[in-house]
Amino acid sequence: ALPTGLFINNEFVKSQSDGKIVSISPSDESEIASVEAAGPEDVDRAVKAARAALHSPEWGGISNTERGALIYKLADLLEAHKDTLATLEAWDNGKPFSVARDDDLGEAIAVLRYYAGWADKIHGLTIPTTPQKFAYTLKQPIGVCGKIIPWNFPIMMAVWKLGPALACGNTIVLKPAEQTPISILYFATLLQKAGFPPGVINIINGYGKEAGDALVTHPDVDKIAFTGSTVTARYIMKGASVNLKALTLETGGKSPLVIFEDADLDQAAKWGHLGIMYNQGQVCTSTSRILVHESVYQEYITRFKKITLENKIGNPFEDDTFQGPQVTRAQYDRILKYIATGKSEGAKLVTGGNPHKNIQGKGFYIEPTVFCDVKENMQIFQEEVFGPFVSITPFKAEQEAINLANGTSYGLGAALFSKDIERCHRVAASLESGMVWINSSNDSDIRVPFGGVKQSGVGRELGEAGLAAYSQTKAVHVNLG
Numbered sequence: 153a154l155p156t157g158l159f160i161n162n163e164f165v166k167s168q169s170d171g172k173i174v175s176i177s178p179s180d181e182s183e184i185a186s187v188e189a190a191g192p193e194d195v196d197r198a199v200k201a202a203r204a205a206l207h208s209p210e211w212g213g214i215s216n217t218e219r220g221a222l223i224y225k226l227a228d229l230l231e232a233h234k235d236t237l238a239t240l241e242a243w244d245n246g247k248p249f250s251v252a253r254d255d256d257l258g259e260a261i262a263v264l265r266y267y268a269g270w271a272d273k274i275h276g277l278t279i280p281t282t283p284q285k286f287a288y289t290l291k292q293p294i295g296v297c298g299k300i301i302p303w304n305f306p307i308m309m310a311v312w313k314l315g316p317a318l319a320c321g322n323t324i325v326l327k328p329a330e331q332t333p334i335s336i337l338y339f340a341t342l343l344q345k346a347g348f349p350p351g352v353i354n355i356i357n358g359y360g361k362e363a364g365d366a367l368v369t370h371p372d373v374d375k376i377a378f379t380g381s382t383v384t385a386r387y388i389m390k391g392a393s394v395n396l397k398a399l400t401l402e403t404g405g406k407s408p409l410v411i412f413e414d415a416d417l418d419q420a421a422k423w424g425h426l427g428i429m430y431n432q433g434q435v436c437t438s439t440s441r442i443l444v445h446e447s448v449y450q451e452y453i454t455r456f457k458k459i460t461l462e463n464k465i466g467n468p469f470e471d472d473t474f475q476g477p478q479v480t481r482a483q484y485d486r487i488l489k490y491i492a493t494g495k496s497e498g499a500k501l502v503t504g505g506n507p508h509k510n511i512q513g514k515g516f517y518i519e520p521t522v523f524c525d526v527k528e529n530m531q532i533f534q535e536e537v538f539g540p541f542v543s544i545t546p547f548k549a550e551q552e553a554i555n556l557a558n559g560t561s562y563g564l565g566a567a568l569f570s571k572d573i574e575r576c577h578r579v580a581a582s583l584e585s586g587m588v589w590i591n592s593s594n595d596s597d598i599r600v601p602f603g604g605v606k607q608s609g610v611g612r613e614l615g616e617a618g619l620a621a622y623s624q625t626k627a628v629h630v631n632l633g
């Protein structure tokens with residue numbers, strides 16, 4: 153049976169606050185399980201366990217090569233248990249099973265191997281200063297890292313944050329999202345099997361305002377890495393100021409996709425569709441605002457609509473399902489509200505706009521919804537919807553497109569389609585975003601830094617930049633006399 157406890161010191165324990173989270177399957181609204189939810193005293197226990205493990209002989213005292221070997225072992229276990237984890241992910245989150253297995257788990261395994269490979273390549277520098285002096289730097293762990301995880305890619309997001317932190321020798325208290333508490337509990341059993349010493353990785357399910365807040369404000373936590381909404385990130389920044397915690401924040405987006413008149417329209421429609429509809433539109437880098445040159449505007453909408461209508465919406469466990477249900481009723485309601493807003497703001501509905509009547513008549517399914525003639529001042533142009541919901545806006549000139557693209561408070565991703573190579577690089581440099589995709593959309597690679605500017609976040613994950621976020625540099629000055 154699936155464990156339901158809090159995972160502290162490599163054991164599943166009961167919550168001292170008697171808190172519970174009931175997980176609901178978004179595809180049929182049935183109850184999956186009731187699991188323990190942490191209160192502040194449980195957070196404190198987990199932080200103490202992580203603190204004790206930090207300098208323990210079994211973790212602090214082993215070589216980076218040995219830490220790398222443990223991470224490799226975990227990757228192998230994830231691979232061996234991929235189907236089970238993907239089943240739990242699809243059940244709890246609603247994403248298609250094949251997406252969970254091939255994309256989420258596939259990437260999680262790759263991320264672990266990538267950072268396992270880095271573990272023995274983390275080192276400082278020697279700096280000659282004067283003939284009698286030199287300095288060297290040591291790369292040391294930051295310490296106890298609190299990790300606050302969203303529900304859209306539960307295992308993958310956890311692993312993005314675990315891989316580099318473990319490679320650098322940190323210890324961890326991880327709080328999954330309350331909407332998706334299940335797969336990570338099975339993942340915890342793999343941590344036991346991999347042989348991580350007690351306290352190195354603690355996993356505490358819990359609610360944001362209780363467990364999340366207690367972790368953020370705990371004086372003995374050294375860093376918080378968070379992925380979630382911009383509103384919550386603001387609370388976290390404030391809470392983390394109690395002891396000046398280091399922060400990595402990956403927050404919301406309203407990423408533009410700009411289609412110039414010389415774009416390959418088939419490719420632009422294919423990527424544009426995937427860029428927003430993938431994972432039920434629940435991706436922070438979704439290209440949710442499409443800006444199209446007026447000369448190809450109608451044609452682009454026609455092609456986009458065609459692809460949208462071809463994709464199957466249905467049960468996450470059916471082979472050819474492209475779109476499953478939204479993760480929770482709250483998200484489902486929120487998206488329906490934005491659909492109503494779009495209609496009342498005067499945007500033109502191209503397709504969708506309703507709850508989707510799936511086969512069972514239950515579950516949080518929504519029709520993929522496309523609005524066109526969306527204006528810059530409309531709410532649906534400015535606010536993150538986080539669903540299968542896209543807005544399309546025409547433009548006349550390159551500078552107008554750049555202004556529209558940069559015209560929100562967000563700055564996560566941005567994409568453009570053109571065959572003019574000079575224009576591609578010129579526009580890429582002008583877009584206010586942490587990532588730009590030229591002739592693709594909403595793409596990432598574990599070797600490439602991921603993160604946002606403006607209100608889309610602070611810091612970078614993945615790649616070497618993600619690794620750098622988990623060490624501190626100590627400078628040692630040596631006087632030879």
Ligand code: ADP
Pocket residue numbers: 300301302303327328329330358359360361363364365368379380381382384385387388
């Ligand atoms: P969403 O609105 O998509 O659920 P959130 O930003 O609220 O996104 O949630 C992302 C993660 O942040 C979840 O793990 C959630 O429990 C956590 N969280 C929410 N509120 C707080 C808070 N005040 N302090 C710390 N963590 C929080």
